[in-house]
Amino acid sequence: MGWVAAWALLWGAATVAAGVAWFGQPLGFQLMAVLLVLVFALVNGISVGMVDQNPIxxxxxLSVILMAAAGLRAPHVGLIAATVLLVATAEASDMQQDRSTGWRLGSDRMVQFGYQVAGIVVGALVAVAMARLFMHAYPVLxxxxxxxxxxQQPARWTSAMTYKIVGVLHGLAQSRAGQHVAVATGLALGLATAVLRKAILGRxxxxxxxxxxRRGRVADFLLDAVILPSPYASSFGGFVNLAAAGWMAAGGAVASVAAAVARPARPAQGLPQDMSTASLVGGGLIAGDALAALAIGVAGLLSATWG
Structure with missing residues (x-):
């Protein structure tokens, strides 16, 4: 495993050097971003493994807020430094999932790792061209x-992630002490909720x-979903539009009812939860929707660009 540590140190140092030399970023904040990757890769990796969601x-x-506490005031510095953390955390979680899939399929993990690295290099180049193309085709972006x-809000181009990123960067240039209080309050509530859920539901x-x-099952559902919902569920409901959240809630309810009705007498031994019938059907729906959205997006892009 020594080569893994050497690989991580090499590219961590290369990232810091590129940020300082090519983008004129302060060395301290670049180092801080790389070190925070070690923390958030673990936290987000656990989230991906448990609920298949990556809160990047x-x-x-949080990384921008920590940098602001360390003296950061320039939004562009926060954007670049925190982007290092965002991309690295996303790739770390993705590699974790690929490793899990490879273990199940018995594939060569080194081959997977090599293709992942190649994809990162190609993606870094293609992403810039695609961003410029979409910004030109859709000025609303x-x-x-x-x-x-x-x-005046655009009907189709909305993103909870964008609101969070732009909002925290605006907070660097302006004096918004209330944002820091709100984040601290959210952290405290999230920690307290997680502790209570572990203490009660885990007993x-x-x-x-x-x-x-039946009474116990109803009480367990109300406590888990209404009285003490998970911090991730609470934040998700606060950022995502009601229509989208409603569809996701409906899908979860249908899957739970179907699993309860069709519960086998002898559950399959060793079968992961994400390989259940409901999960596989849901994965197929997501894949089909993604392909349809891709086709519609490409058609619209071609029409806006060359139409």
């Missing part, structure tokens, strides 16, 4: 949606009560 925008926001009134006595009767 939250990692971005150049608008600051955080400053637009509700009646063997509560689990026996929840499985013993």
């Amino acid at each position: 925008s939250s990692a971005f926001v 150049a608008l600051d949606q955080t400053s637009l009134p509700a009646d 063997p006595a509560w689990q026996r009560f929840a499985q013993a009767s």
Whole structure:
């Protein structure tokens, strides 16, 4: 495993050097971003493994706030430094999932790793060209949606992640102590909620009560979903539009009901939860929707560019 550490040190140093030499970034904040990757790669990796969601925008926001506490005031410095953390954390979580998939399929992990590295290099080059192409084809993407009134918000181009990133960067240039209080409050509430959920839902006595009767199952559902929802679910509901969140909630409810109705007498041994029928059907729906959206997007892009 020594080569893994050497590989990480090499590219970490190369990232810092490129930021300082090519983008004129302060050395301290570049080093801080790389060191924070070690923390958020673990946190976000756990999140991806548990719920298949990578809260990279939250990692971005927290990294900017920590840099602001260390004296950062320039938004462009925060953008570049935190982007280092965002991309590295996203790739770390992606490699973790690829490693898990490779283990199940019995594939060569070194081959997977090599293709992942090649994809990162190609993606870094293609992403710039694609961003310029889309910004030219859809000028609405150049608008600051955080400053637009509700009646001027674009109907199709909305992103909770963009709101969080732009909002925290605006906070660097302006004096917004209330944002820091809000983030600290959110951290405290999230920590308290997570501790209470572990203390209550994880107790063997509560689990026996929840499985013993219909009353226990109802109480367990209300506590888990309404009274003490997970911090991730609460934040998701706060950032994502109601229509999108409603569809996701409906899908989860349908999957839970289907699993309860079709529960086998002898559950398959060793079968991961993400390989269940509901998960596979849901994965197929997501893949189909992504392909349809890609086709529609390409058609619209071609029409806007050459039409």
